Amino acid sequence: xxxxxxxxxxxxxxxxxxxxxxxxxxxxxxxxxxxxxxxxxxxxxxxxxxxxxxxxxxxxxxxxxxxxxxxxxxxxxxxxxxxxxxxxxxxxxxxxxxxxxxxxxxxxxxxxxxxxxxxxxxxxxxxxxxxxxxxxxxxxxxxxxxxxxxxxxxxxxxxxxxxxxxxxxxxxxxxxxxxxxxxxxxxxxxxxxxxxxxxxxxxxxxxxxxxxxxxxxxxxxxxxxxxxxxxxxxxxxxxxxxxxxxxxxxxxxxxxxxxxxxxxxxxxxxxxxxxxxxxxxxxxxxxx
Amino acid sequence: xxxxxxxxxxxxxxxxxxxxxxxxxxxxxxxxxxxxxxxxxxxxxxxxxxxxxxxxxxxxxxxxxxxxxxxxxxxxxxxxxxxxxxxxxxxxxxxxxxxxxxxxxxxxxxxxxxxxxxxxxxxxxxxxxxxxxxxxxxxxxxxxxxxxxxxxxxxxxxxxxxxxxxxxxxxxxxxxxxxxxxxxxxxxxxxxxxxxxxxxxxxxxxxxxxxxxxxxxxxxxxxxxxxxxxxxxxxxxxxxxxxxxxxxxxxxxxxxxxxxxxxxxxxxxxxxxxxxxxxxxxxxxxxxxxxxxxxxxxxxxxxxxxxxxxxxxxxxxxxxxxxxxxxxxxxxxxxxxxxxxxxxxxxxxxxxxxxxxxxxxxxxxxxxxxxxxxxxxxxxxxxxxxxxxxxxxx
Numbered sequence: 271x272x273x274x275x276x277x278x279x280x281x282x283x284x285x286x287x288x289x290x291x292x293x294x295x296x297x298x299x300x301x302x303x304x305x306x307x308x309x310x311x312x313x314x315x316x317x318x319x320x321x322x323x324x325x326x327x328x329x330x331x332x333x334x335x336x337x338x339x340x341x342x343x344x345x346x347x348x349x350x351x352x353x354x355x356x357x358x359x360x361x362x363x364x365x366x367x368x369x370x371x372x373x374x375x376x377x378x379x380x381x382x383x384x385x386x387x388x389x390x391x392x393x394x395x396x397x398x399x400x401x402x403x404x405x406x407x408x409x410x411x412x413x414x415x416x417x418x419x420x421x422x423x424x425x426x427x428x429x430x431x432x433x434x435x436x437x438x439x440x441x442x443x444x445x446x447x448x449x450x451x452x453x454x455x456x457x458x459x460x461x462x463x464x465x466x467x468x469x470x471x472x473x474x475x476x477x478x479x480x481x482x483x484x485x486x487x488x489x490x491x492x493x494x495x496x497x498x499x500x501x502x503x504x505x506x507x508x509x510x511x512x513x514x515x516x517x518x519x520x521x522x523x524x525x526x527x528x529x530x531x532x533x534x535x536x537x538x539x540x541x542x543x544x545x546x547x548x549x550x551x552x553x554x555x556x557x558x
Numbered sequence: 559x560x561x562x563x564x565x566x567x568x569x570x571x572x573x574x575x576x577x578x579x580x581x582x583x584x585x586x587x588x589x590x591x592x593x594x595x596x597x598x599x600x601x602x603x604x605x606x607x608x609x610x611x612x613x614x615x616x617x618x619x620x621x622x623x624x625x626x627x628x629x630x631x632x633x634x635x636x637x638x639x640x641x642x643x644x645x646x647x648x649x650x651x652x653x654x655x656x657x658x659x660x661x662x663x664x665x666x667x668x669x670x671x672x673x674x675x676x677x678x679x680x681x682x683x684x685x686x687x688x689x690x691x692x693x694x695x696x697x698x699x700x701x702x703x704x705x706x707x708x709x710x711x712x713x714x715x716x717x718x719x720x721x722x723x724x725x726x727x728x729x730x731x732x733x734x735x736x737x738x739x740x741x742x743x744x745x746x747x748x749x750x751x752x753x754x755x756x757x758x759x760x761x762x763x764x765x766x767x768x769x770x771x772x773x774x775x776x777x778x779x780x781x782x783x784x785x786x787x788x789x790x791x792x793x794x795x796x797x798x799x800x801x802x803x804x805x806x807x808x809x810x811x812x813x814x815x816x817x818x819x820x821x822x823x824x825x826x827x828x829x830x831x832x833x834x835x836x837x838x839x840x841x842x843x844x845x846x847x848x849x850x851x852x853x854x855x856x857x858x859x860x861x862x863x864x865x866x867x868x869x870x871x872x873x874x875x876x877x878x879x880x881x882x883x884x885x886x887x888x889x890x891x892x893x894x895x896x897x898x899x900x901x902x903x904x905x906x907x908x909x910x911x912x913x914x915x916x917x918x919x920x921x922x923x924x925x926x927x928x929x930x931x932x933x934x935x936x937x938x939x940x941x942x943x944x945x946x947x948x949x950x951x952x
Contacts, residue, residue, distance in 0.1 A: 457678070459674045459675070459676050459677070460678050460679070460680055462634075462639055462672075462674065462678060463672065463674055463678030463679075463680075463739075464680075464691075464695075465639060465666070466637050466666060466670075466671065466672040466749075467666060467667065467671060467691055467695060467739075467743065468663045468664065468665075468666035468667030468668075468692065468695055468696065469695045470663065470695070473695050477691075477694070477695070478680055481680070481682040481683075482680065482682060484682070
């Protein structure tokens with residue numbers, strides 16, 4: 271049996287690694303100004319949000335969570351539970367790190383929404399654009415999250431800024447998908463009615479399609495938020511500070527307690543953020 | 559405008575094809591090839607094929623046809639929700655296809671509005687918000703548009719419901735909202751795409767009646783789509799029957815029923831007499847108060863008092879009809895003037911589910927009690943009230 275039959279022939283080879291390396295190298299050299307600008311903007315945004323988050327006193331944050339939960343669920347038990355869980359995070363000495371994580375998450379989610387909502391709206395109207403964007407979204411969602419770290423690090427270095435970029439790329443697909451899906455599934459007669467009464471395209475979009483699609487869009491935002499939280503932990507590998515970096519330190523130094531307690535804090539943050547955003551959206555549903 | 563008639567809308571040789579390869583399809587159409595064959599060869603659906611009609615101002619024009627006959631497509635061409643493939647639509651002397659974007663918007667905002675089969679209401683807005691929608695996109699100030707919307711809401715009989723969410727309304731009420739919304743713009747022409755098809759027969763009757771009275775009051779031109787010949791005859795001043803995208807006859811209801819042009823039209827018209835609304839089963843109700851023959855008179859009295867009725871049907875173990883017990887007789891039984899057996903009136907007019915209501919009218923007119931609906935084994939299936947029979951023809 272010839273060798274090419276059992277082994278993949280080495281003669282057939284495409285060197286894609288070099289191409290990618292060269293591309294990144296090229297971008298580094300030629301798009302330097304762009305990345306610098308991006309870094310400056312993102313850092314400013316991070317600082318702005320960070321200063322808000324850090325200046326909220328611990329008791330006020332707990333009070334806000336308590337009241338919001340009470341308002342959205344009308345039940346006292348979850349409100350008390352979430353407050354106690356937050357106290358627990360503080361008691362573990364992780365309050366400052368939690369604030370850092372929240373800052374990165376909120377920044378990433380805001381950018382995801384700024385990018386994702388318009389794209390979702392656009393592809394819901396344009397079939398061709400949809401056919402183009404959809405496979406990209408599929409790729410983004412199946413790509414292991416670590417892969418996003420590579421270009422982010424290469425182009426923007428270490429720290430919170432590349433973390434925000436990587437998190438945004440990872441977290442943006444659900445909001446795009448569900449925005450587009452939500453707008454598409456609005457009852458055709460309702461859209462026809464809007465047009466029949468002489469709405470312009472923008473009026474139809476903002477007065478009918480988006481409000482009708484809102485529950486679905488909110489689900490997308492909630493999923494984006496959840497993905498952002500999970501990615502923030504991964505991003506601590508490229509120097510993002512926060513609860514994730516505490517987990518990494520725990521692993522590196524074989525300090526299980528340190529890693530696990532930070533892990534617990536992440537879960538608590540995730541649960542509270544999830545329930546609060548879901549509460550908002552469920553309330554919208556109920557009102558219907 | 560022709561002759562002495564005031565024609566508000568004229569459709570000339572309107573065709574609408576759906577699909578990519580329209581020119582090839584049109585060639586085939588010229589050669590008189592069937593629509594199924596055209597679809598097989600080109601993938602083009604011929605929804606509307608060269609139809610013409612005119613609508614007189616202030617009249618109700620009805621387009622009737624089975625589903626798939628193209629009637630909904632026609633009505634959507636009239637306000638350009640569908641763009642005609644060929645042909646002209648002349649509104650007050652102007653071809654609406656030549657309208658600029660701005661003119662089309664103002665045409666839709668002020669001249670023509672539409673009522674939809676499944677209502678097309680916006681669930682994120684309350685009744686008031688829905689009715690005011692057309693005025694809102696026109697840029698009318700909140701106060702003025704809400705005042706106008708409230709007038710419309712009260713005209714369709716929904717006073718006090720303006721702050722309700724759409725989901726909390728019944729089908730009939732939702733369509734009232736749809737009609738109020740369409741009228742709020744004070745349009746010249748009202749397009750109604752099977753507006754009452756999703757409603758149950760009794761509510762449909764009410765709505766048809768109400769539509770007629772609104773039309774009398776406001777004198778709007780209405781273009782009404784339906785698949786129900788009874789509805790067409792009841793509402794229409796002029797009726798066109800559509801089949802496979804073509805109009806096969808346009809006439810007044812009287813002319814059409816006396817001179818149908820072909821078998822298809824005749825069959826359609828004949829189906830009228832046998833259809834639903836004229837049968838007992840469509841107006842019968844479940845009796846509010848039922849007494850079993852084993853029940854005592856005290857129980858019977860309590861039942862009647864609880865339901866607020868003055869008589870109750872008495873049935874046996876198998877729901878077989880025994881008779882009717884009136885409140886007076888029940889009281890006499892309690893005072894031992896009569897026995898229970900004597901008190902029950904068993905000589906009663908009865909009817910069956912399939913009986914036509916027209917046959918029931920003389921009985922209903924003379925009846926003192928609701929008429930019992932029984933099956934062939936004399937089992938009680940429901941009752942028909944005098945009022946239901948006599949009003950079903952309104």
